[in-house]
Amino acid sequence: MIGYALLYAFLVILAIIFMFPFYSMVVGSLMPKEELFRSYPQLWPPNGPQLTAYRLLLQIASPEEVAASGLQNISNYNFIRYIFNTLLIASVAVALQVFFNTLAGYTFAKRHFPFKNQLFGVILATLLLPAAINFVPFYLLVAGTLGWKDTYWPFWIPNLATAFGIFLMRQFIASTIPDELIDSATIDGASQFQIVTRIVMPIMAGGMVVLGILTFVAVYNEYILTNLIISKPDLRTVQLFLANFKQATIRAPLYDLLFAGSVMATIPLLVLFFVFQRKLVEGVMSGAIKG
Amino acid sequence: MAQAIGTTSAIPQASRSARWRALLREMWKHRVDYLFISPFFIVFLVFGVYPMLWGFRLSLSRWAGGQRPMEWVGLNNYIGLLTNDPLLGKAFLNTMMLLGWILPTGLAFALVVAVMLNVRRLRGRGIFRTLYFLPFVTSGVIVAIVFSQFLDKNYGWVNLLLGKIGIPPVPWLVEAIPAQISVTLLLHWMGSGTNILIFLGALQAIDRELYEAAEIDGANAVQSFFRITVPMLRPVLLFMIITATIGLINLYAQVKLLTNGGPQNNTYTMFMRMMDLIAGNRFGEGAALGFIMGAIILVITFVQLRLLRSWWTVEGNLKS
Structure with missing residues (x-):
């Protein structure tokens, strides 16, 4: 009994430690930065929660608040636009990757054609290629030769179909969909494309959700490539904005605004996470995934 | 063909x-x-x-991009980076130091938590594993923002709590070793959940009968852990060691925003060197650095596979 009590105590304390950075982010966003830099950190805003930082970022602050913040140029930052841009990039990337990876995953799981194993071997081998190897020439190709600087194509086209996604969908489809189902649909005269869209995709919705969320989180949180590709203010993603804002205020970081921005940026991902957490956790536990 | x-x-x-x-x-x-x-x-x-x-x-060239001429320099970029680039050497050493910090602590921690979550009659397992996995949704940028306030010398939570047990404030982001520990803490917070889940999945795949048989043979819990659990997890451990190594060599956003590579370049990473070369339009050297990093990853992976060769197969290690 004491063993169990200790076990629960440990697990609960650990859960608090894992949650605490989220909590402190929210509390920090609700107080002015003068209160953040008291002699000790606060568990709750001493003067009650204030939404000034959110109003400043969302451009709905009163002129007095703007004047008090000392950020006359705050109206140059269009935070809603950055969230929208990031959601747009991630959504299109998810739609493309889930569709093309499912198409290829189905083909490798259920079809038989010459050189199938060799081609699948090539796909697996590319997983071992470190991304750093061609990072510089990839950047030059995308930003220079193709002229995709200040566009979102670099986030969509090069990862149209990925080795990881094809591998994952192949595993899911091979273990879920019986061959007889495909065979009977073929006998009924369905084309391969119809089989994928009308039989495989409805059954594989769960697997597609797992791949979709992993893709969404990765693209939504992307920073390195964004930092190199996007320079027009209107096209900024929320990660790029937060990173630039942090670096621009490195001597006296505006933590109230940084926290408020971080909270708003994380909300879409938290919603996705909690809606689909069961599938996601089980997907990661199956070992097929390294998040 | x-x-x-x-x-x-x-x-x-x-x-x-x-x-x-x-x-x-x-x-x-x-x-x-x-x-x-x-x-x-x-x-x-x-x-x-x-x-x-x-x-x-x-x-193999010197090129500053655009319409500027591309000049053949043979292996000079590689030679320059390997013999005459103190920053890159520092970055490599930092990566090895971080590996030394992160691998043992991270894997041991994740394994212990996973074993705890695998206790048979545990209630709320689903809630715990979901909460531990939650940091997965945060970005490197946001984690760096949160942790830089957390680790602030005067106003941060970590020093406040250390003060409660009588430890004087640690200048986390200002001195070399504390800064490396800071990066380690940040990466643990972000990544432990995934490792815990992978371990838990592997633990649940182990046949309960193995433990029951060991119990009949008189083995205690500790013996079972080291004779059954650890050997069965070796393929998963190997996979984690290799992916963690690759992740550290490609580390960028978190460290860029937490410490900017400082103090005195003690958290400068190899990928930061690559980004600095790009920023300086030194594309020839950047391309060469890519191949060097690729080679380092391949060599380290190969060495790890060789050293841990007996880990590949589970059966070979399962002695009764």
Whole structure:
């Protein structure tokens, strides 16, 4: 009994430690930065929660608040636009990757054609290629030769179909969909494309959700490539904005605004996470995934 | 390709071309299958293979981009980076130091938590594993923002709590070793959940009968752990060690925003060097650095596989 009590105590304390950075982010966003830099950190805003930082970022602050913040140029930052841009990039990337990876995953799981194993071997081998190897020439190709600087194509086209996604969908489809189902649909005269869209995709919705969320989180949180590709203010993603804002205020970081921005940026991902957490956790536990 | 259709010199010419035609007919019959898998191969050729080949040519040149001339310099970029780039050497040492910090602590921690979550009659397992996995949704940028306030010398939570037990404030982001520990803490917070889940999945795949048999043979819990659990987890451990190594060599956003590589470059990473070379329009050296990093990753992976060779198979380690 004491063993169990200790076990629960440990697990609960650990859960608090894992949650605490989220909590402190929210509390920090609700107080002015003068209160953040008291002699000790606060568990709750001493003067009650204030939404000034959110109003400043969302451009709905009163002129007095703007004047008090000392950020006359705050109206140059269009935070809603950055969230929208990031959601747009991630959504299109998810739609493309889930569709093309499912198409290829189905083909490798259920079809038989010459050189199938060799081609699948090539796909697996590319997983071992470190991304750093061609990072510089990839950047030059995308930003220079193709002229995709200040566009979102670099986030969509090069990862149209990925080795990881094809591998994952192949595993899911091979273990879920019986061959007889495909065979009977073929006998009924369905084309391969119809089989994928009308039989495989409805059954594989769960697997597609797992791949979709992993893709969404990765693209939504992307920073390195964004930092190199996007320079027009209107096209900024929320990660790029937060990173630039942090670096621009490195001597006296505006933590109230940084926290408020971080909270708003994380909300879409938290919603996705909690809606689909069961599938996601089980997907990661199956070992097929390294998040 | 020729090998795949089994041609040998003994086969008469006519028969060989007949086989070729039969193969092509078979492939034509499966044209839709090839169409369905083609997107990956097209983008891999355009955005993977072509840049790599061109990048190799670039790594042997000096080029500042745009219309400027590309000048052949042979292996000078590689020689310069390997022998005359103190920053890169520092970055490599930092990566090795971080590996030394992160691998033992991270894997031991994740394993202990996973074993606890695997206790058979535990209630709320689902809630715990979900909460531990939650940091997965945060970005490197946001984690760096939160942790830089957390670790602030005067106003941060960590020093406040340390003060409660009588430890004087630690200048986390200002001194070399504390800064490396800071990066380690940040990466643990972000990544432990995933490792815990992978361990938990592997633990649940272990046959309970093994433990019951050991119990009958008189083994206690500790013996069972080291004789059954750890050996069964070796393939998973190996996978985690290799992915953690690759992740550290490619580490960028978190460290860039938490410490900016400081203090005195003690958290400067190899990928930061690459980004600095790009920012300085030193594309030839950047391309060469890519190949050097690729080679380092391959060598380390190979060494790890060799050192841990006995880990590949589970059966070899399962002595009663």
